[in-house]
Amino acid sequence: MIAIPALGGSVGTTEKVAEAIRSGIRTGQFVPGQHLVEAELTLRLQISRSSLREALRHLSGDGIVAIHRYRGAHIHRLSRKEVRDLLEVLEQLVRLAARRGAGSTREKRDLMDAALEAARRHDEDGGHHLYLSVRQAFYDALFEVADNQELPRVTPLRRADLFRAQIRPYQTREQQEAHTQGYRLIAQAVIGGDVAAAEAAVGALFAQTYAMVETLPDIAFEME
Amino acid sequence: MIAIPALGGSVGTTEKVAEAIRSGIRTGQFVPGQHLVEAELTLRLQISRSSLREALRHLSGDGIVAIHRYRGAHIHRLSRKEVRDLLEVLEQLVRLAARRGAGSTREKRDLMDAALEAARRHDEDGGHHLYLSVRQAFYDALFEVADNQELPRVTPLRRADLFRAQIRPYQTREQQEAHTQGYRLIAQAVIGGDVAAAEAAVGALFAQTYAMVETLPDIAFEME
DNA sequence: ACAGATGAAATCGTAGGACGATATTGACGG
DNA sequence: CCGTCAATATCGTCCTACGATTTCATCTGT
Missing domain, CATH: 1.20.120.530 (GntR ligand-binding domain-like)
Structure with a gap:
């Protein structure tokens, strides 16, 4: 049997979370400079901390969020x-x-x-x-x-x-x-x-x- | 007391792991196309799976590794x-x-x-x-x-x-x-x-x- | 009242375990 | 040799735990 990799549907939690945050920025739900508290986001998005942290790490690679050690993730604010x-x-x-x-x-x-x-x-x-x-x-x-x-x-x-x-x-x-x-x-x-x-x-x-x-x-x- | 944020030393595990993999690619330790098995890497690098997965997610953002659902991370091989x-x-x-x-x-x-x-x-x-x-x-x-x-x-x-x-x-x-x-x-x-x-x-x-x-x-x- | 010290609380970073979901592999039968 | 099927390997996600560090409110002395 040939595997049919469900063209659009096999998107993981990480990507969904990242998109939720990106979309939140576009809609104004998240504002540049805002502190993203992990505990709060896991509740709002109904996901585990692991998945959230992977998503934040992904977003930090795109320069969307800035992660500072022990201070967490912030929506980046451009100078x-x-x-x-x-x-x-x-x-x-x-x-x-x-x-x-x-x-x-x-x-x-x-x-x-x-x-x-x-x-x-x-x-x-x-x-x-x-x-x-x-x-x-x-x-x-x-x-x-x-x-x-x-x-x-x-x-x-x-x-x-x-x-x-x-x-x-x-x-x-x-x-x-x-x-x-x-x-x-x-x-x-x-x-x-x-x-x-x-x-x-x-x-x-x-x-x-x-x-x-x-x-x-x-x-x-x-x-x- | 003014906080002195240890200019070079406050680098997290994630970044160290990512650099280890990037460096491994340059030295030929990792070869494009290679499958990165999480269990093996956590042993070799002496880190937890959480940190490793964050690092892999970061590298996938740079296009260094490709992550496919349930098939894990591979060093990307360019066409x-x-x-x-x-x-x-x-x-x-x-x-x-x-x-x-x-x-x-x-x-x-x-x-x-x-x-x-x-x-x-x-x-x-x-x-x-x-x-x-x-x-x-x-x-x-x-x-x-x-x-x-x-x-x-x-x-x-x-x-x-x-x-x-x-x-x-x-x-x-x-x-x-x-x-x-x-x-x-x-x-x-x-x-x-x-x-x-x-x-x-x-x-x-x-x-x-x-x-x-x-x-x-x-x-x-x-x-x- | 206020600058600085101090301690409690909040939050993060990392480790590690558990378990279902899926892909891969190898054995089996045709 | 090819397709089927079960066993295995591996991943994705969730969970708990605890030390490390920052943050914040409180206290103290002037």
Whole structure:
């Protein structure tokens, strides 16, 4: 008998817990800087301390939580410099993805239509939650057309979620829509197969973001 | 009383175990594809299963070990495509580091002298172990002058160690020396403050590596 | 009232045991 | 030789325990 490894369902407790925490960050249930007390979390998530600690260790590898000896795990809070550094690295990787995507075959590139469709929906009814799903759809599609397995591995998108959580109170809806528009321009350039335009569109999007970061107040960031 | 957090010594068991395994990969004690049996490792390293599992979870985040449910942890073995993808991402990040490094202040750039010194030693007596320390010194210095905290976080250097381990039997000494020479050229360009030359030197080094990968036999890689 | 000392409580780090779930292996029969 | 099946190995998860360290409230002397 051939083993059928239940394609989606064989996900372990550790991964489920990690996703619960990541999701909690996106929904605001966990806030950057917050102390994650093991005893409390094991109760809330109904899991053992072993599984929780494995999940926290996993998240610490992604830079989502910081673990200090005998002081436990905290949701990491980015400093302004950390955000600048993060964005700079992110930009390079997204540029690479866009270049590869725009240079791929016609059929592959059509995968980005999903991202465009999501962006269109965001235009009509643009809440924060919808923005996040647009962003998710955009990057999923981009990595798919880029056809580079390493890219989603190293791209610090989940770490960027920390950034999104920290700046949420200072984000205007116009800024969010401008950002979504940036995604749309990148997607169109990729679909059109225009490598140079795609990379330029990425540059424009990040230039916008760098500028936005500098307008934010100090209290949005961890001090050093 | 001010707490003095013992700067180097407060490293936990998890990190020590993870480093032991990483080091074991470099020394050939562990070989890509190898099954890591928990019971055996807890005995060899004299630690509890809890700590070991936390360490394995950490390493799986870095892509060093692959964990499959009920089949445990294996040292990951890269396929040829994974290597190509890895190198492509690595190149972008090293380019960024070189650009930033070459554009930094004069004093900062002098930090790269350590890397040059290490490379000089490798020329005289070039064993594999020394090559690895040259490589380490080079990247340490490069990240230092690049002054971007995110860069060492995301750069898949430890994953590239897997690559090094897999191709070791097929590497000639000349190829290793050519690679070291590539490091030296990058370092010189960075110290000289020539941004364009630094980035070009990175491109040359990776072009060399891409070509080398294609000359390797299939058995050096995981099949798909 | 307040800075610093002190001790109690909270929390973490590590070890180790238990047991069901699953994969792997090897024996068996066709 | 191939498929079936049971035995074994190994993993995933939960649990308990206890020393180590931090954190916090209390106390003390000025």
